[in-house]
Amino acid sequence: xxxxxxxxxxxxxxxxxxxxxxxxSLRLFASGNExxxxxKKYVLDMFxxxxxxxxxxxxEAYALGDVISRYWAQRGFNVMHPIGWDAFGLPAENAAIxxxxxxxxxxxxxxxxxxxxxxxxxxxxxxxxxLRTCDPIYYRWNQWLFLEFYKKGLAYRKNSMVNWCPSCQTxxxxxxxxGGLCERCDSVVTKKALTxxxxxxxxxxxxxxxxxxxxxxxxxxxxxxxxxxxxGRSTGAEVDFAIEGREEPITVYTTRPDTLYGATFMVVAADxxxxxxxxxxxxxxxxxxxxxxxxxxxxxxxxxxxxTDRPKTGVNTGRFAINPLSGxxxxxxxxxxxxxxxxxxxxxxxxxxxxxxxxFARTFGLPxxxxxxxxxxxxxxxxxxxxxxxxxxxxxxxxGLNKQEAIAKAIGILAEEGRGKxxxxxxxxxxxxxxxxxxGTPIPIVxxxxxxEVPVPADQLPIELPSAEGLDLSPKGTSPLGAATDWVNVPCxxxxxxxxxxxxxxxxxxxxxxxxxxxxxxxxTTEAFSSEAAREWAPVDQYVGGVTHAILHLLYARFFxxxxxxxxxxxxxxxxxxxxxxxxxxxxxxxxxxxxxxxVRLSDQLxxxxxxxxxxxxxxxxxxxxxxxxxDVSPAGSAKFLARAWRAAGDVTSAVGVxxxxxxxxxxxxxxxxxxxxxxxxxxxxFNVGVAKIMELxxxxxxxxxxxxxGGDAAVREAVETVANALSLFAPYTAEEMWAILGHExxxxxxxxxxxxxxxxxxxxxxxxxxxxxxxxxxxxxSVDATEAELQALADSSDVIQRAIAGxxxxxxxxxxxxxxxxxxxx
RNA sequence: GCCCCCAUAGCCCAAUGGCAGAGGCAGGCGACUUAAAAUCGCUCCAGUGUGGGUUCGAGUCCCACUGGGGGCACCA
Numbered sequence: 048x049x050x051x052x053x054x055x056x057x058x059x060x061x062x063x064x065x066x067x068x069x070x071x072s073l074r075l076f077a078s079g080n081e082x083x084x085x086x087k088k089y090v091l092d093m094f095x096x097x098x099x100x101x102x103x104x105x106x107e108a109y110a111l112g113d114v115i116s117r118y119w120a121q122r123g124f125n126v127m128h129p130i131g132w133d134a135f136g137l138p139a140e141n142a143a144i145x146x147x148x149x150x151x152x153x154x155x156x157x158x159x160x161x162x163x164x165x166x167x168x169x170x171x172x173x174x175x176x177x178l179r180t181c182d183p184i185y186y187r188w189n190q191w192l193f194l195e196f197y198k199k200g201l202a203y204r205k206n207s208m209v210n211w212c213p214s215c216q217t218x219x220x221x222x223x224x225x226g227g228l229c230e231r232c233d234s235v236v237t238k239k240a241l242t243x244x245x246x247x248x249x250x251x252x253x254x255x256x257x258x259x260x261x262x263x264x265x266x267x268x269x270x271x272x273x274x275x276x277x278x279g280r281s282t283g284a285e286v287d288f289a290i291e292g293r294e295e296p297i298t299v300y301t302t303r304p305d306t307l308y309g310a311t312f313m314v315v316a317a318d319x320x321x322x323x324x325x326x327x328x329x330x331x332x333x334x335x336x337x338x339x340x341x342x343x344x345x346x347x348x349x350x351x352x353x354x355t356d357r358p359k360t361g362v363n364t365g366r367f368a369i370n371p372l373s374g375x376x377x378x379x380x381x382x383x384x385x386x387x388x389x390x391x392x393x394x395x396x397x398x399x400x401x402x403x404x405x406x407f408a409r410t411f412g413l414p415x416x417x418x419x420x421x422x423x424x425x426x427x428x429x430x431x432x433x434x435x436x437x438x439x440x441x442x443x444x445x446x447g448l449n450k451q452e453a454i455a456k457a458i459g460i461l462a463e464e465g466r467g468k469x470x471x472x473x474x475x476x477x478x479x480x481x482x483x484x485x486x487g488t489p490i491p492i493v494x495x496x497x498x499x500e501v502p503v504p505a506d507q508l509p510i511e512l513p514s515a516e517g518l519d520l521s522p523k524g525t526s527p528l529g530a531a532t533d534w535v536n537v538p539c540x541x542x543x544x545x546x547x548x549x550x551x552x553x554x555x556x557x558x559x560x561x562x563x564x565x566x567x568x569x570x571x572t573t574e575a576f577s578s579e580a581a582r583e584w585a586p587v588d589q590y591v592g593g594v595t596h597a598i599l600h601l602l603y604a605r606f607f608x609x610x611x612x613x614x615x616x617x618x619x620x621x622x623x624x625x626x627x628x629x630x631x632x633x634x635x636x637x638x639x640x641x642x643x644x645x646x647v648r649l650s651d652q653l654x655x656x657x658x659x660x661x662x663x664x665x666x667x668x669x670x671x672x673x674x675x676x677x678x679d680v681s682p683a684g685s686a687k688f689l690a691r692a693w694r695a696a697g698d699v700t701s702a703v704g705v706x707x708x709x710x711x712x713x714x715x716x717x718x719x720x721x722x723x724x725x726x727x728x729x730x731x732x733x734f735n736v737g738v739a740k741i742m743e744l745x746x747x748x749x750x751x752x753x754x755x756x757x758g759g760d761a762a763v764r765e766a767v768e769t770v771a772n773a774l775s776l777f778a779p780y781t782a783e784e785m786w787a788i789l790g791h792e793x794x795x796x797x798x799x800x801x802x803x804x805x806x807x808x809x810x811x812x813x814x815x816x817x818x819x820x821x822x823x824x825x826x827x828x829x830s831v832d833a834t835e836a837e838l839q840a841l842a843d844s845s846d847v848i849q850r851a852i853a854g855x856x857x858x859x860x861x862x863x864x865x866x867x868x869x870x871x872x873x874x
Numbered sequence: 875g876c877c878c879c880c881a882u883a884g885c886c887c888a889a890u891g892g893c894a895g896a897g898g899c900a901g902g903c904g905a906c907u908u909a910a911a912a913u914c915g916c917u918c919c920a921g922u923g924u925g926g927g928u929u930c931g932a933g934u935c936c937c938a939c940u941g942g943g944g945g946c947a948c949c950a
Binding site for chain 1: 889900
C-alpha cells in the first residue's frame with residue numbers, strides 16, 4: 048500500500064490513509080446537529096444486502112449517490128445521507144446452513160466488512176444514522192407495523208393457492224416470481240394450497256396507480272411504466288348470469304359488456320371452487336372427465352401455463368347459463384385459460400371479439416356470433432378475432448351503437464335490472480408476506496385454540512428470534528421456528544391458556560418498505576420513527592438505486608407510505624420525490640459473474656487505481672442510468688486526469704485569500720461559465736458532462752499557467768480552487784489534497800460551490816454566423832448588442848456570402864441578432 | 875402480440891431547432907530523456923442507422939422502416 052502507483056502524480060494510497068481519520072474527526076456529514084440552519088435535503092441510497100464485501104455494482108451506485116449528496120452539501124444544504132443494511136433474508140441463512148453457523152455471525156461480519164469498505168470508499172454517509180434490519184431494535188417495529196396493519200384489516204390470513212419455490216422451500220410473493228421462476232434461485236415455481244399472511248395492497252391499487260402521475264418527470268419513465276403495467280387496472284362490468292338448476296347466478300367480469308349478445312358460452316376456471324360445484328351437478332361421465340382434467344391442470348406449472356401458443360383445453364360441464372340480455376342458453380365449460388384468482392374466475396366467452404375465446408370455440412366447435420362490425424375480415428373464416436371499434440349488430444337494443452355507447456348502455460340496463468354493474472379489476476394481487484424460513488422477523492401473532500389468532504400486545508414487542516443453536520435451519524417446507532419449543536409455546540395473550548406462536552417470518556421486503564423513515568430516529572426505542580423528524584426531513588428528496596427494484600421494493604414502499612399516511616403517522620403519500628436509477632457494471636457486454644469468468648474485483652481496482660479514480664470512472668463513463676462496460680472505460684485515464692488536476696494545485700503561487708477580482712479576465716470567465724454549467728449538469732444527473740467540464744477547466748488552467756498568465760495570477764487560484772471544490776464530489780481525496788496544497792484548512796467537501804457571477808458571464812462579443820440557404824458561409828465577431836442592420840451590413844460586405852448569392856433572387860432574410868443571419872434565395 | 879427507450883468518429887460519449895465535437899479512451903507525430911516510463915504539445919478520424927416530411931435552417935420535431943435494449947403478456 049506504500050507503493051507509488053502513479054509515478055508523477057500523488058500517492059493515492061498514502062493520501063487515502065492520511066485523510067480518513069481527519070475526516071472522521073471533522074464529522075463533515077453529520078446531519079443531526081442542533082440549531083443547524085441550513086435547508087434540509089434527504090438523499091438516500093438503496094441499502095445493501097450484506098452478502099459479502101462491496102462489489103463493482105455497489106461502487107457505481109454509491110459513487111453516484113455520493114455525487115448528489117456531496118453536491119447538495121457543497122451548495123449549502125444540511126444533507127441527510129444515511130446508510131444501513133437489509134440484513135435479513137435467505138442468503139445469510141443458506142450460508143449459515145452450509146457452514147453450520149448462526150446466520151447472525153455471518154451477517155454481522157459482512158456488515159462490518161462493508162462498513163469498512165464504505166468508509167475507505169469515502170462515502171459521505173452520516174454514520175450517526177445507521178440501521179440493520181436484523182437488529183431487534185429495528186424489527187420490533189416491523190412487528191408493530193404488522194399489528195397496525197392488522198388492526199386496520201390490512202393484514203389477514205387466508206388459504207389459497209400460493210407460489211411455492213421447491214428449492215427455497217418457502218412461499219413467494221407474486222412479485223418474486225419472474226416468468227414462472229423463483230427470482231432468487233430460478234427454480235420452477237409450483238402452486239400449493241396454504242394458509243398464509245397477506246397485506247391488502249389491492250385496497251390501495253387505485254391510489255398506487257393514480258399517484259404515479261404525480262411522479263411523472265421525477266421518476267424514470269421506465270419505472271413508472273413498469274409499475275403501471277404491474278398494477279394493471281382494467282375497467283368493464285360485472286354481469287350476473289342466471290344458471291339453470293342453481294339458485295345463485297354466476298357473476299362474470301368483462302371489459303366488453305358491449306359484446307354481451309355475442310357471448311356464446313361461459314368458461315369457469317377449472318381449479319376454482321365454482322367449477323367443482325357446477326360439475327358436482329353433472330353426469331357421472333362429466334365428473335370423471337373433469338377430475339382427470341383437473342389433475343392435469345394442477346400438475347402444470349406456471350412455465351407451461353404461460354406458453355401463449357398452447358392449445359386450448361377444457362371440459363363441457365353440460366350445464367347452462369342464461370344470457371341476461373338475449374335470454375339465450377349458453378353452455379358452461381371449465382378450462383385452464385381462465386384464472387381462478389382474477390376477476391370472478393368465470394367469463395362470458397365472446398369468440399368473435401376475443402382471440403382466446405375464439406381459439407377455444409374453434410377447438411370445440413362452439414358457435415361464433417359477430418356483434419361488432421369493425422370492417423375487419425370475418426373472424427369465423429380467418430380465425431382472428433376482431434377487437435376494433437365499430438357498429439353493433441345482432442345485438443337487440445344495442446344495435447347501431449358504437450363501442451363506447453354500447454358499453455355505457457349495456458351497463459345502464461344491467462344496473463337498472465340489478466343484474467350487473469360497472470366494475471374494475473387489477474392484475475395486482477395482495478402481497479403474500481409469510482415465509483417458512485428462520486432469518487426474518489417473527490410474525491407477532493399467537494394461535495390459541497379458544498381465541499383463534501391473537502395479536503401480541505404492542506408492549507410485549509419485540510418478539511425476538513430464538514437462537515439458531517439447536518435448530519435445524521435446512522429448508523423443509525415448514526418454519527424452523529416450529530422446533531424452538533420454548534419459544535413457540537406461550538400463554539395466550541388474551542385468555543392465558545397454552546397457545547403457540549405463529550412460526551412464519553416476514554418477507555424481507557417488509558423491512559425495506561419503511562426503512563427510509565427509521566433513519567429519522569434510528570435508535571428510538573419508543574417509536575418506529577419520529578413523526579416530528581418526518582415532518583422536517585421526509586419524504587426522501589432524492590432516492591438512488593438500481594432498476595431491479597422498479598416493481599417490488601418501490602411498490603411496497605409506496606404502499607406502506609400510503610397506509611402510514613392514512614394512519615396519520617406521516618403527512619405525505621409518496622415516499623421518494625425523485626428517483627435515479629443507475630445502470631449496471633458489466634464486463635465485456637455481460638453481467639459479471641464467477642462462472643462467466645469475467646468478474647472484476649472492486650478491491651483489486653481500488654488497489655490498482657485508487658478510490659478516487661474508480662469513483663471518477665463510475666461518474667464519467669456515461670449517463671448514470673446507462674450500463675457501464677468496464678472493458679470500455681479507463682480508470683488509468685481517470686487517475687491520469689486526477690494527477691493533472693493535483694499538479695495544477697502545486698503550480699498555484701498566489702497567496703490563499705487573494706482577491707480574485709484582479710485576475711486574468713478570460714480565465715475568470717471560463718471559471719464562472721464552468722460554475723453555471725457544472726451546477727446545472729449535476730442537478731440534471733449529467734455527471735459525465737460535469738466531469739468533462741472539470742477537465743475542460745483544468746485544461747484552461749494548464750494553458751494559463753504555462754502561458755503568459757502564469758501560476759501567480761489570482762484567476763489561476765480561483766480556477767484551481769473551483770476545480771478542487773467540484774472535484775470533491777467525485778474524487779474527495781484528491782480534492783482534499785489539492786485544498787491543502789492551496790493552503791486551506793481541511794474540509795473541501797463543505798468549502799462551497801458558488802453560483803456563477805453573472806457579471807463574469809456577460810460576453811462583450813460573440814461569433815455570429817452567416818448562412819445562405821441554411822448553409823454556413825461566413826462568421827463575424829460582433830458585439831453582443833449587434834443589431835439586425837449591422838448583421839445585414841456584415842453579410843453585404845462578405846465576399847463569401849455575396850459570391851454564394853450572386854445571380855440569385857433573395858426570398859427573405861432571417862436574422863437572429865446577434866448570433867445569426869440566414870439569407871434565403873428563391874428556387 | 876401490446877407498450878416504452880435508444881441509434882453521433884475505431885471505442886465511451888457531448889451538442890436551449892442555428893458553426894456536428896465539450897471531454898475521454900485507443901491510434902499517429904513531436905518535445906523532454908542515454909533510453910524507457912511518466913509528463914507536455916500537436917494531430918488523424920464521422921456528417922449523426924435507413925427513407926420520407928415539417929422548417930429559412932433538423933443530430934434535435936413528426937411519420938414509416940431497420941437494428942439494439944427493456945417492460946407486460948391466456949388478466950377476460
